Amino acid sequence: MTVSSQSSQHLMRNVPDSSIGSVLVTWYQKNKRALPWRQRFLESADPYVIWISEIMLQQTTIQAVLPAYERFLGVFPNLKALAAASEDQVRLACRGLGYYRRFRLMHEAAQVLAARQPFHWPRTFKEWRELPGIGDYTAAAVSSIAFQEVKAVVDGNVERVFCRLLDRRVVPDQKLKKEFQAIGDHLIPRTAPGDYNQAVMELGQTICIKQNPRCLVCPVQNYCAAYAAGSQNLAPAPRKPMEYEDVRMHLWLLLRDNKIGLVKRSKEARFLGGTLGLPTALEAEGRLRWEQAGHWNFEPDSFGSFKHSITRHKIQAFVHHKEWRGDAREMTWIPLDQAESQLVSNLDRKALHLFLGKFTQTS
Known part of the structure; x- marks a missing residue:
């Protein structure tokens, strides 16, 4: 046997x-x-x-x-x-x-x-x-x-x-x-x-x-x-606590004519590959690594941040706002009031909600 x-x-x-x-x-x-x-x-x-x-x-x-x-x-x-x-x-x-x-x-x-x-x-x-x-x-x-x-x-x-x-x-x-x-x-x-x-x-x-x-x-x-x-809470034995990796992420709200600019993340992106969302960069050793193709030279200047988890990653996401004055054809433009329904990930929606809560109340 x-x-x-x-x-x-x-x-x-x-x-x-x-x-x-x-x-x-x-x-x-x-x-x-x-x-x-x-x-x-x-x-x-x-x-x-x-x-x-x-x-x-x-x-x-x-x-x-x-x-x-x-x-x-x-x-x-x-x-x-x-x-x-x-x-x-x-x-x-x-x-x-x-x-x-x-x-x-x-x-x-x-x-x-x-x-x-x-x-x-x-x-x-x-x-x-x-x-x-x-x-x-x-x-x-x-x-x-x-x-x-x-x-x-x-x-x-x-x-x-x-x-x-x-x-x-x-x-x-x-x-x-x-x-x-x-x-x-x-x-x-x-x-x-x-x-x-x-x-x-x-x-x-x-x-x-x-x-x-x-x-x-x-x-x-x-x-x-x-x-x-009487051992219901002992069976099964508990698993070891999951080990998480800390990640610093930056998301940009790009606005033009009351529309928000969305870009497609590359399929090789570490998170949410292939999804249409906010321009995203990961921070490592003080440098930004972009999650989508193209040349991006935005300086981090966040107006707020939030926490988010994806599988074994604890993300601290910093949200930035920028008025777009470049070529409008570089991205997909969605009316701001329709953006909620067009964003695939909860991560992007959290950033949008943070922006709307901060800026629409003061406008």
């Missing part, structure tokens, strides 16, 4: 029998939240609405996704519309959600799918996994919900549920992925795999939460070893 299989058997030895999957499905069908992608799929049976929701929900809260999801489907109601869009149009429709690489890959996947002759949706985990931007979790979620593929999802919420069911006070790191996947595949019922996957995720999101889980209303309380031991 290999070390991996021994570890898997050790992890699974106290797992309840597969009836826990049926318990979760029953609980979910009675208590599931009325989320828009669930309602849309119920009405249309269109895998597109599930796929878009799963991409948006990656590393993003449901509350942040809700308005963006409806806005996105208002612009791109189906696969054909998404595939025909430009990359900039897709970015704009996803504005404010961050992690824009996932949406670029989603757009690429839409183009791959739309080019199929004759057209057909992927149905299995393996087929979804072959598309750009689709990892194990997304492939399992979409194939199970839309096509009843018997493949369990495993994400951070699910790992926390499993650690508590087994009272495993360990950090759920990458080395345990296969073991957690084995547990999920053991529990998932063949009759309702999509409901099971949504149930176990919803359990982790609403009841088996990180701090002070709501054990008294948990449908699998009787199966939970951590609840029996």
Whole structure:
């Protein structure tokens, strides 16, 4: 027996029998939240609405996704519309959600799918996994919900549920992925795999939460070893605190005829590559490194600053204001009152809000 299989058997030895999957499905069908992608799929049976929701929900809260999801489907109601869009149009429709690489890959996947002759949706985990931007979790979620593929999802919420069911006070790191996947595949019922996957995720999101889980209303309380031991806040073990890098950034509000000038950051930019936004420079050793092409000779003279985080970076952003007297064709000019809707990133919008709060009140 290999070390991996021994570890898997050790992890699974106290797992309840597969009836826990049926318990979760029953609980979910009675208590599931009325989320828009669930309602849309119920009405249309269109895998597109599930796929878009799963991409948006990656590393993003449901509350942040809700308005963006409806806005996105208002612009791109189906696969054909998404595939025909430009990359900039897709970015704009996803504005404010961050992690824009996932949406670029989603757009690429839409183009791959739309080019199929004759057209057909992927149905299995393996087929979804072959598309750009689709990892194990997304492939399992979409194939199970839309096509009843018997493949369990495993994400951070699910790992926390499993650690508590087994009272495993360990950090759920990458080395345990296969073991957690084995547990999920053991529990998932063949009759309702999509409901099971949504149930176990919803359990982790609403009841088996990180701090002070709501054990008294948990449908699998009787199966939970951590609840029996009173160790819910010890399982799983906490991860090491994330280490952040401090970054100093400068953003310029360029104005001309009550319009704001936006430029496209280069695809090689350290942050928000390829997005249309404010002229941006990073400060290192007292020098500025520009995030977009062109020659920029602005002197830093900030009227304010704010803090912002992108992945493992803590950004101190300094905002500058300058009246533009150069060639107006060098950038995209947007009426100031429309700029909010045209800025893709929260970083740019924070700078705009700082400017509007300081200058419009005194004008």
